[in-house]
Amino acid sequence: MIRTSKALTIFWKDMKDLMQSKYVLLSFLVMPFIFGVFIPVISIFPFLGFGDTQSSSTGFDFLPPLTNDWNQLTENQKGLIFTIETMNFMLLLLSIVLPTVIAADSFVGEKDRRTIVTLLLLPITDTEIYLGKVLSTIVPTIIAIFIGSLTYFSLVSYVTVKVLGYFYLLNYKFFLLVIFVSPLLTIATTNLMIWVSTRTSTTRDAQQLGSTLSLTLTPLILIAMLSLIYSPAYFAVVIIFLGILDYLLIKLGLGLMDREKLYTSL
């Protein structure tokens, strides 16, 4: 039986500890700002100033229609929509980048600082430690993504209302990306980092290996986004695939939560 109170104690301790780390805190604050404010401002706001030219042949003709009224849109509007979709991808990258930073500190950091030994000596199960550690990576990441998404949504909406005349992101697709794809990717990256932590002994090594491996998950963001635009049924398949991947990675992570292995790999 898993005692969630024990896992939550680990989670709250990690939150307190993370808040004391300037380096992690900076990543935690700066990254949502970059992805949620800075990038949209420099890439989407310029569309407010572009001319509203209509042409029969545009630079976006190579693309399949991104909206139902694609052919009626001006080049500026098509450019805006194309840029927003690209920016969505950037926003979802947070699900991969942030867990790499946080897990490296909260999980590998326990090994690095040898505090993991003290945890292993306490009357708690491996699963409770695992759950606590996973929560302390997933929860701040998801909060950061939600905050980033909210600011991103507000800024993008301001521009789309001006340029398109409606809230472009106020649709189920964007919410599906933020509510389903992002947390599932976060769980996958976190568990990948746990695997990485069993192979490395320092936070720096974990970050280097973890960030390289995490990049292999980026095609999943692209596939999820494209399937949402072109085939919602295919999107369901992507979600199921991500769910299965998470399940397998959790099983792998739990299997790796072996006291002896953790101790002897220090």
Next chain:
Amino acid sequence: MIETTELTKIYIDAGGQKYVGVENLNLRIGKGEIVGLFGPNGAGKTTTLNLLSTILKPTKGDAIVNGYDIIKNPLKVRECIGVAGDTPGFYARLSARDNLEFFGKLAGIDNLESKIMELTSYLNIDNVLDRKVGTFSKGMTQKLLLARALLNDPALLMLDEPWSGLSPLAQVELRDLLTEITKERNRTVIISTHNLVQAERIVDRLLIINHGRIIKDSTPELLRREFMLNPLLLVKIDPRDLRIAKRIIDGTNHSINSISEQDGTIEISIKDFEQTPDLVKGLAIEQVRIHEVRELIPSLEEIYIKLVGGNN
């Protein structure tokens, strides 16, 4: 309290090479005993503690700690032990209070706040409870470590190198604290250390371990007797009286090992320490001016070096 049967730990390194951590360890440690675990680096001391604290699983054999099997009931074992390891394992960015609260909550301790206050004031660190552990001196960290290990009022306390890195003064302070804690609270204690000077003043029993095996299981007193086959007495007298003293000693059944004419020191090989008063009386009757009389009892350190020195 502790009973091990053929407890064995074999490590296998990345290259598949096997090496012995501990081998066929058969131990019986009773409630309230204070046991010192001595041995060179890599002898198996930490492996023994890690097996008893359930971090490591035995390759063979078993152990019962406070009535619980380390393999079948590791959680129960961890509930009744307190460990102060060789690395502190504190969260340096958090305060001492936060650290103790965290470990206390995970250990499921009732009345945690009052326990923390009671222990930290006893250990004289209550005034630094809200300071970050990263700013603590080595001595304060050791005290905090002790507080954490005692938080759950453990039936078995395991200390791994408690004096490591401490100044001589801090070592004495910690030793006195440990003496108080261990005697007053009637708990079983295992101290793994290289510091025999400090340990020999606390332990009731000592286990000398080498190459994963117990090579000596004795009390400090018995061990000293065993290694004191030739009792030696050191007598320091006025150098002007050396001739008279030599004559008196030669007339007894004792023999002189060495004489220093410069400072008047005579090392006497005595039959039995019980005869020391008679010898001193004989010297005093002949007006020999005696400055010092000392029985040369081997220290545990000397015995330890004799026992393991040859093999290491």
